[in-house]
Amino acid sequence: MIKPDKNTGTGGDADTQARGGPLAGVRILDLTSVVMGPFATQILAALGAEVIKVESPDGDNMRHVGPMQHPGMGHIYLHANRGKRSLVLDLKQPEARRAALQLAERSDVLISNVRPQAMARLGLDYDAVRAVNSRIIHVSCCGFGQNGPYAAKPAYDDLIQGASGLPWLMSEYGADKPCYAPLTLADRVTGLHTVYAVTTALYEREKSGTGQAVVVPMFESMAQFVLGDHLAGLSFEPGNGEPGYARLLTAHRRPYETRDGHLCVLIYNDKHWRAFFTAIGQAERFDSDHRFSTHTNRAAHIDEVYGWVADLMRTRTTAQWQTLLQEADIPNMPMNSPHELVDDPHLAAVGFIGRQVHPTEGPLRTLGNPTSWSRSACAEPSPAPRLGEHSAEILRELGWSVADIDALVQSRGTAMPT
Structure with missing residues (x-):
């Protein structure tokens, strides 16, 4: 102290x-x-x-x-x-x-x-x-x-x-x-x-x-x-590829366009992908399409993977996707403007x-x-x-x-x- x-x-x-x-x-x-x-x-x-x-x-x-x-x-x-x-x-x-x-x-x-x-x-x-x-x-x-x-x-x-x-x-x-x-x-x-x-x-x-x-x-x-994400192939001597984390640099890594707006979605691990394919009625795709079947394969085909999702997201409304993704426990969040952010219900609830x-x-x-503190919280500045x-x-x-x-x-x- x-x-x-x-x-x-x-x-x-x-x-x-x-x-x-x-x-x-x-x-x-x-x-x-x-x-x-x-x-x-x-x-x-x-x-x-x-x-x-x-x-x-x-x-x-x-x-x-x-x-x-x-x-x-x-x-x-x-x-x-x-x-x-x-x-x-x-x-x-x-x-x-x-x-x-x-x-x-x-x-x-x-x-x-x-x-x-x-x-x-x-x-x-x-x-x-x-x-x-x-x-x-x-x-x-x-x-x-x-x-x-x-x-x-x-x-x-x-x-x-x-x-x-x-x-x-x-x-x-x-x-x-x-x-x-x-x-x-x-x-x-x-x-x-x-x-x-x-x-x-x-x-x-x-x-x-x-x-x-x-x-x-x-x-x-x-x-x-920056280099923590993007040193990539330059991590090795001699080099093993170019700099840049491909998942972060693909042009499809952006809020997905829906039928009536945008939604931020990250289908990340094997559990998420299995749940996603089941939710859209394509449960067999996880095993039948090698591009999706492992984390390594998805990383190697990230442009195709994210592009496929981008095309699919345009087929339903934002609300429809939110309902489907929530039920499948797949991470998603709205794309907020500052106007919406200051009125966000979670930020309001936590003060x-x-x-x-x-x-x-x-x-x-x-x-x-x-941050929140169980014992030594500070009064408002x-x-x-x-x-x-x-x-x-x-x-x-x-x-x-x-x-x-x-x-x-x-x-x-x-x-x-x-």
């Missing part, structure tokens, strides 16, 4: 402590912006950690991407920053940097997602932070591992998707031109790696008593993600899509934590903060006087909502 340090104040504010959760008592100094880092730290906040979000005077870039009700409160920002407190610090100013180091001294984890070289220029690299807190977990979410030739290169989601092969895969799948996945996929995959890196490092610190630096690179995270009234933005839909909403509060907690805070405001080293 992470025990709050009574001498330094580590463990967070009273509201965070009251929320509970498996990470209650952990304080995270969040120097991240845009999607990757904030996505990770929001998950950590949802698990009970106290997260202090340090922003530049201009604020996180995602504050300014609409739709939004008011300037500086964009939709992605609102979802990725619940449960956090916002402190404005211009880290290029010595007094603002001093405040950041004071926070680092009182924190369990520092997370950044700027290049490590920029953190060193700011005087907030691991060596500088370790000098004030030997127990700190210093996590650098960056584009590339720091021992390779790309170490200092800038990185964004689009660039990492391209470098890790996703546009090539989309072309192999049948896209007219190479294209990116319409998600901040590299950011969010790397964000999940960041979450387990933080929790694992905290566990290790409980045994060793000291902190460490952890690097979470986007390129390597996505290379693992994943919530409602929260933001003090300035009004009623909002909120996204829950996908607070709404995403306005820029600098907690600047004065946090500086006072650090022992700054009213005069010192006013001086930092005057120098534009910090800011508060007007």
